[in-house]
Amino acid sequence: MSEGELTVDNRGCYFKGDSRLKTGIFMGTSKGFGFVRIEGLSDDIFIPESMTKGAFDKDQVQEGEIINILSRNTKEVVGTYQKNKSFGFVIPDNQKFGDDIFIEEKNSQGAVSGHKVIVELTSFGSSKKNPEGKVIEIIGHINDPGVDIMSIILANGIPTEFPPEVMNQIKGIGNDPSPSDFSGRKDLRDVYMVTIDGEDAKDLDDAVSLSMEGDIYKLGVHIADVSHYVTENSYLDKEAINRGTSVYLVDRVIPMLPHKLSNGICSLNAGTDRLALSCIMDIDKKGNVIGHEIAETVINVNHRMTYTLVKNILEEKSVQAMPKDEAETAKYSESVPMFVLMEELAQILREKRKKRGSIDFDLPESKIKLNEEGFPESIQPYERNVATKIIEDFMLIANETVAEDFFWQEPPxxxxxxxxxxxxKIQKLGIFINNFGYTIHFNQDEIHPMEISKLLAKVESKPEEALISRLTLRSMKQARYTDTCEGHFDFALQNTTVILHHLSGVILIYRFIG
Structure with a gap:
């Protein structure tokens, strides 16, 4: 379109160029209609089914009634093949895709009904014609063990292998840090510390230490220093950015970093020297952090503990809760006083957060147990016990401390x-819970987090707890990352202190500014 050219819309109205057109990403639904998400706009734009113009989920479009599809972001589709006499169809796993994909017999690669396949789209179809494609890979039959998981992996474009450049880079990294790596680091190898994780954890990211100096708790939270090995702009760094995160599936973990790092030199395995980033805090009896130090360190974890072991010890307050084995009893005997101290400090920190109105959504999580063939045999709840709460409380206070430290330093x-x-949304929540006899107090502009906290306390152990807790959570705004300090509603934090989702985030930030 040349400068000054006029465009006419469906109503016969003229406007200059494309000044009235907005570009965004189309988000389809299984019912045909969709929404366009436009950067800079707080609300998505509704697109009725009659106006989608054949757009697929994640296509780049111009909104209103969709005027143009600017680019197709869906080139391959994973689905289930259904064979007819002389042709076939693939039913996409992604229900937002909308239409089945027509497959000519010659493009089926011999797939039979029930095969999970990857289809390359050759035609995107129209309002009167289905999209067409050709089978480029047969994943396996829908009833074969593991095929469902592999289908999910492929449908989401999750890479399962690392590029050769990345594997070549890690060849130069040893199995343990060398003495030269310790230069300039605070040596904490004499500090007694443990890791506390689930029984099936493979990569141990964080360790904790705790001692008393007079009336002051000295708490250390120590995170594996991945940034020492994942150097800026290296192949490892670029691949980690591309992946964004490790992916946890019911039967496997697809790591963000190669196993040599994630399960090896960057895992805080007991009895081995490891590089870490440590946040060491002096905390008084009221839960106030009265002093802290953030340092690059070298550590050596004394024991690898599990949530179950620590829970059992704290319930008995002795090693009698441990397996009746003399070696095991002797192994953990010196840890018991520290675990008792941890429970005491965690309770202090929890009470302090509660007083300022911090919200604790204690919603149950589930774990799927698979049999030897990979089929689910039971769904079990994750237990949130005294040990898991201790780690949650210590991670939160470490995050607050680190965030506040960098807020006052004012680096990026x-x-x-x-x-x-x-x-x-809060008003709608108030109307709904009123049917159950509950109320929340708020004005037209805002609600204090204490009101939400009180509501959750009132519904605790009641039949309606799960319903009201989930609706309350859905009434909250979604947390996001920003480069300015804007506070954290759930934890009732204002001005100077905010929360990073997990202390491992500190590793990325530490590398970014340092």
Missing amino acids: FVYRTHETPDPE
Whole structure:
């Protein structure tokens, strides 16, 4: 379109160029209609089914009634093949895709009904014609063990192998750090510390230490220093950015970093020297952090503990809760006083957060147990016990401390921000819970997190607890990362202190500014 050219819309109205057109990403639904998400706009734009113009989920489009599909972001589709006499169809796993894909017999690669396949789209179809494609890979039959998981992996484009450049880079990394790596680091190898994780954890990211100096708790949270090995702009760094995160599936973990790092030199395995980033805090009896140090360190974890072991010890307050084995009893005997101290400090920190109105959504999580063939045999709840709460409390106080430290230093930094909920959503929540006899107090502009906290306390152990807790959570705004300090509603934090989602985030920020 040349400068000054006029465009006419469906109503016969003229406007200059494409000044009225907005570009965004189309998000389809299984019912045909969709929404366009436009950067800079707080609300998505509804697109009725009659106006989608054949757009697929994640296509780049121009909104309103969709005027143009600017680019197709879906080139391959994973689905289930259904064979007819002389042709076939693939039913996409992604229900947002909308249409079945027509496959000519010659393009089926011999697939039979029930095969999970990857289809390359050759035609995107139209309002009157299905999209067409050709089978480029047969994953396996829908009833074969593991095929469902592999289908999910392929449908989401999750890479399962690392590029040769990355594997070549890690060849130069040893199995343990060398003495030269310790230069300039604070040596904490004499500090007694443990890791506490689930029984099936393979990579141990964080360790904790705790001692008393007079009336002051000296808490250390120590995170594996991945940034020492994943150097900026290296192949490892670029691949980690591309992956973004490790992916946890019911039967496997697809790591962000190669196993030599994630399960090896970057895992805080007991009895081995490891490089870490440590946040060491002096905390008084009221839960106030009265002093802290953030340092690059070298550590040596004394024991690898599990949530179950620590829970059992604290319930008995002795090693009698451990397996009746003399070696095991002797192994953990010196840890018991520290675990008792941890429970005491965690309770202090929890009470302090509760007083300021911090919200604790104690929603149950589930774990799927598979049999030897990979089929699910039971769904079990994750237990949230005294040990898991200790780690949660220690990670939170470490995150607050690190975030506040960098806020006052004023370097470039990324904060985890959770804004005040929309008044309209809170008003709807108030109307709903009133049917159960509950109320929340708020004005037209905002609600204090204490009100949400009180509501959750009132519904605790009641039949309606799960329903109201989930609706309350859905009334909150979604947390996001920002480069300005805007506070965290759920944890009732204002101004100077904000929360990073997990202390491992500190590793990325530490590398970014240092």
